[in-house]
Amino acid sequence: MENTEFDVVIVGSGIAGAVVAKTLTDAGKRVLMLDAGLESGMALDGERAYQVQRKYLDTFYRATAKTPNSPYPNLKNAPSSDVIETAPVEKMDARRGYYVQKGPLAFGSDNWIGPGGTTQHWLGTTLRMLPNDFRLKTMYGRAVDWPITYEHLRPYYEMAEYEIGVSGEVSDQKLPNIGPDYFSPGYVFPMKKIPQSYLDTLILEKNKRRKVNISGDKEKEILHPIRFCSTPQGRNSIPNNDYRFSGVAWDAKEKKLYMVETTPGRYEPVGALWDPYTGQRCEGNAACVPICPVQAKYNALKTIKKAHRRSPHLLVIKSQCVAYELVVDPDTKLIRGVKYKRYDSDDSRNCTTEFATARIYVLAASAIENAKLLLSSNAANSSDQVGRNLMDHMCLLTWGLLRDRNSKPLKVFPFRGPGSTTNISSFRDGDFRKRHAAWIVPLDNWGWGWPAFSPGTDVSIAVGEGRFGEELRQHLNTELTCQVLLHFECEQDPQPENRVTIDERYKDHLGNYRPVIHYNASDYVKEAFRIAKFVSDQIFKKNNVDDRTDYSSDEADYWQYKGEGYTSRGAGHIVGTHRMGSDPKDSVVDPDMRTWDHENLFLTGCGNMPTLGTSNPTLTMTALTFKAAEAILKQLES
């Protein structure tokens, strides 16, 4: 191997890049991190970090469409996708936007390219996957098994929960088929659960011990229970005095990572970048997506800041550097370096082409960007799996107005608190997975914001109906305070034709490839939609919900199945483009997330996940990243 200044080059500054950088520099390794975003955004301290946040917030306040990426700069030289570009594929102009959508369905999820990555706008839900999610093929004859089990990943989940700072209640997690060892003995989350919303309490009270028919056929009854569960979240709450860990460290003798134990009661929430006393608790801004104003919600810059503070001489961050090619040695198949373009400013194409070298290379640029970079480099693709098996949670949304027994408005007071604090967990696993995809149902705290852009559109509609004055005020109050929304996040199964590719015809401002996306829903997911809608109808009926669900044929991702129309929406859970496996013939990385083809190239991020499960993928991806970091340290020290 070449003798260079750095042990490791990391491409990307999101949570995967941050965790690798911190774990490695804590173990004394020299790390170069390349970030495509603006240098001004890589502000880790004091006034600079505060001013960056003010700028993001001001942009958010002034955005007419408050989409997940609305507070953050969308750069010409390092573009991000934006859900606002999503439209029916036949109506989309391939010259515009970032993704080139080839359909048949539009891929409706975005991420953000820049300092801290998509943890800037993530909701912060930190559910673990279930044991059966790792063995779908064995259990249900569907999709594929992972090359590792839940038990393998459990210690790394604990590391991820430490680093993110998870608030949750272990005893609430009565999840399907998890067995007695889902949590290690005596385990608690770092902080107590985020209080469940007033809305949650009302719904829980009304639906205790409720069962629903999941046959999809009114004449036939297969009853399934509805069970609620408080949702673990990566936002600050009251420290749990029984939590006994204070960090993750490398044991150079045993060649493994371990959790550092300390006297219980010492856990301190990590506050805002600019002021540790700000953001010590979630303050109820109700804007987690797209931005937590007080940074009580975790973002990856918190991890980078810790790494930088602890080992300033070991971590070098280069901003405005867009990696575009890995150089592969034709003889050894080792990666010899990363080519990147360092641009002067976002206004110009002026850039210098530079080359970074190290002993080991880590791609941490997101599932889509990792795949794009590998395809551009003709690397890691002997299996022909790079870019394939692109997945997301396809979401069925149902919404209405809550009424009491006498059909009078029952106010639940939405638009308050974190996006979701409770979920229905009982459909996350079961024998039904032989027939259709599993799902999770978060109870939404923000009214019809997602499907109908409430509360703003409610005003336009009411005024359009000719309402004004006191009547308008009363009408809006009654409608907005009674809005309820459920969304059924259905697990998409891996399909080789759902994929990211590149094409000479489609390049960005700097001449780098744009992702070309082919995407569709399988019948396995469509059947889940049919059953989920059948279940939602029962829940709404039993709860006196005045159903206002409306799927319109001119929406992006409207499709019909067995005579009914549905609109699916992306969850922002972009997964599966370079999957992990036990066989180099049908997977891109091994269980240590090392590429089968290049011994010194590791991939991190959601692209590694062979299947998606029903949990938001960030926590699992972070656990996998600790596992990868451990393997990298092992390799560096061998």
Add this chain to the structure above:
Amino acid sequence: MKKSPAQTIVESHGAQRDPDLPTFLELSAALTGFSEVELEGTGMLDEYFYTLMKEQDHEGVRAFLKKAGDILDGKRNVKAAIKAAFMDPPPGLTDPNPPFDVMPHQALARRIILLWYTGVWTTMNWKETKSQDQRTSIVSARAYEEGLIWMVAQTHPAGAKQPGYGSWSRPPLGADQSRDKHGKH
């Protein structure tokens, strides 16, 4: 007799005030269902009046305010007169932002309601070159925060004026408890 805030404005803004400002406030109250005191309390009155007066078609805006002034001065059946003059759409038209050239008064009245409720203004300038979407924007960060919609929904603007840890687990302040039998403090 007690002075109305609109009358107070006449005094407080002195000779520099625009003569149509009191009419704008009084009309805004009639259109939004909020009192003049509540509207002034948002601190947005001058900024919104300025937003309206920035429109290039000054004659059109002045004519609109003149008509509003006449209706409000009539004192009788003000509500019905406002409805007839500004709110009733021609049959079949439900666009909340009807084209200015087709129905200027209806368009302005609706834009004023949206402005107070959401901070959004769709300008009628540049109608030749820009789409309606491109002409629609939030007037300022403060306009977003001061939108009446948040008060009406009994909450706070998303991302601002946060009510504090755990507040979402209880009904909001001022919620009518008699209806909320599950409510607890």
